[in-house]
Amino acid sequence: MTSCSYPQSSSTSSFGGLGGGSVHFGPGVAFRAPSIHAGSGGRGVSLSSARFVYSSSSGGCGGGYGCILAASNGLLAGNEKLNMQNLNDRLACYLDKVRVLEAANRELEVKIRDWYHKQGPGPSRDYSHYYKTIQDLRDKILGATIDNSRIFETEQSLCMSLEADINGLHRVLDELTLARTDLEMQIEGLKEELAYLKKSHEEELSVLRGQAGGQVSVDMGSAPGTDLAKILSDIQSQYEVMAEQNRKDAEAWFISRTEELNREVAGHREQLQKSNTEVSDLRRTLQGLEIELQSQLNMKAVLEGTLAETEARFGAELAEIQARISGIEAQLGDMRANSEQQNQEYQRLLDVKSRLEQEIATYRSLLEDQENRYNNLSASKVL
Template sequence: MDFATKSDFSQNSDPKQIMKELNRRLFDFLNHIHRLEESNLVLERQIQEQIKENSSNNHNWSKKEEQCNALRHSISKVGFKNAFLSWELDNNQMTLHHLEDRWKVEQHQCKLLQEKLKSLYGVKKQFIQSIPGLTRAVQETWENYTCLKKNHLEAVRALQQLDHPIHEVQLAKVEDGSEMELSQLLNEIRAHYEALIAGNDMENVFSIRTQPAIAEPDLRTTCDAASSVHENHYPLLAEDTERRMEKDKAALKEAKAELNESRRQCQQLQMEIESLQSMGKCLKSSLHAMEQQYQMQLQNLTAIIEGLEKELKEVKKGINKQLQEHKTLLNTKMRLEEEIATYRNLLEKEENRFYGAKPENYPTKDIRPTTSKTFSVLPTAGAVMKYLDKNTEVTKQIVLNGNIVRESTEDCGTLQPEKVDKVIKEWEGSFFKDNPHLRKKSASLRFDLHLAATNEGDSEETKQNNPPDIEVRLTMRRSCSIPTITP
């Protein structure tokens, strides 16, 4: 659609033709606006459908959240079971440490008993070493005894080899096989000699008695010495050795009993240690199995969480894509609104030019001027300027026959996207606060939001990370009744 220029209107001087042309153009313009509104309705329907789909996706996410809550509950149960098992394991470890301490004490006692046993073995070795000496002493005493016996037999033979042999003297045997004692033999010899003295002559008796009298003291001394050695030394030595042997046997029996008791205790301790070791192995195997089971459950849960994270990423990508599409639709809508605004401005210019070039005989209706003129219609700068980066103010007035038909004031500025709602609320509130003579019915406020133009050299990543600022336009319009245009 193209509008006629000033030269075209000057060529067509017929006002009816001009009005027809303008009406035709206005009709085309209104049809174009109607098409744009229909396209906007279609876009709004698509946006609502997309929102419904997102809501359905959110419903699906609620199911996923329920599953996640169930998984968290199961994880908490498993953690409680794990804590209970760890508590039982700690108790078993405490009992194991107690038994280990007891085993150490018993082992120490066993070592002490082994040391005592070693000392007893040393005493036994000493006794065993002393046995050869004692046997040698016994042999020596036995040799002395045999020597004395030989001497006694030789003395008896010497007595038998005298001139008058003693036939009556016989060596008596004792029932146990041992020979007669020397005292009995001497008594018999003495009695025999007395009988000889009584029966024979005195000379022979004296001659015979001189030699035995001389040999008798030596024989008696030797016999007494032998009998004293035999009676005193050998029995005492035998009794001493027997007492020592009995003591050694008693000590050896006690040592053997203590050794058997210590061995029995050591075997019991070894059995307890083996049972504890088997219990510890069973606990370790059960702990290892539980760790593997929990590890498998954790891997399954991590796989489920990774799948949910992937789905969440896909949903976020879809949302970002929808936001980008929404931004593109919003940009197209803003561009269309800009085109509509340009068409309106052109239409106003044509109307101004038409009414300014109208002939004097053209019928017109009285246009009432505005009752009041606003000098400050925009809000104070302090209310909004703290949010705006750039601010421009434009005031437009449409004058018809010296009267202001329409007055509009615009103020625009750029600000960050997250501050739009706050700026609009403060701007609207401060507008009517600074202009109390205006009413909300007589003045209409319009806020136009436009994305500020970005640099062409910027990449898409910088545009996504740093979205462009939004250009806000505040428009206040006060208009009197515009007369209808008659062709």
């Protein structure tokens, strides 16, 4: 901003005329102060306004009213000229300051409008469909969790029931094994008993045969008596019939007992095979349920990971948007502070302008008084 220095004067006498001057602000730019120009006959005084003159050289003294008065009559004192020149310089400097500040204010307003146009909040993004997607995922995860819990409870109860059935089948299998062992021991005992009976029967037959042979030999040497051979043959036939009957009875009992045991073993074997088949089916079912449970748990983990990733991503985006909003609010606060400062500067310039208008009014009244004095002096000289 251009700074101006003013020569001070302590004179309080009436003001004289003022010639046009110029104040330079930089290369090629000059501000011409307002000046008073008189006509050729000394009448028709006009007040020119301040204006910028762009040239490489400074403007000199124009055909000012003060210069005409000083050259013709020499009525104006030096202090009055200095006071008028001081007012002229101050007016030029104030007007220059007003124009520079107005230009700076316009430039700042343009920058503010551009900044608001560029940095202003864009169209708000609609995240409702993302929230809907997140809510759907949460509902799916909740439903999957409930289904998994229900499936887990069902499979756990089924597994416990299967384990109880398996334990019961193990007990039945143990009982069947013990019964089979007992039956096999009974079969072995019956076989031993049958062998013992056969051996006893053969021994009895051999003893009876020996006894019959001895009696025949004795009877042959003795006197003829009753027919012992016939008696022995009858006894032998009776023993053979009894032995055969005992053998048949024992064999029939053994066969019936063996068949009964075989039927029991076959029944237990079928039951055992059926139990083994049921255990195998239950194991396969348990493995399938465990595989399904593991797949459901994996799906739950994947959905939870997807939910966590989605929440993290949208949380980061929301944090970024919040940071941008905070930055824009900070910039808006700075712009408001700058606007307040510019407003205060503008108010100060308005005060300066009002004071300048008052000084211009005073300046105009002084010029009018000076013109009246000049007219009175001219009229007195004519008289």
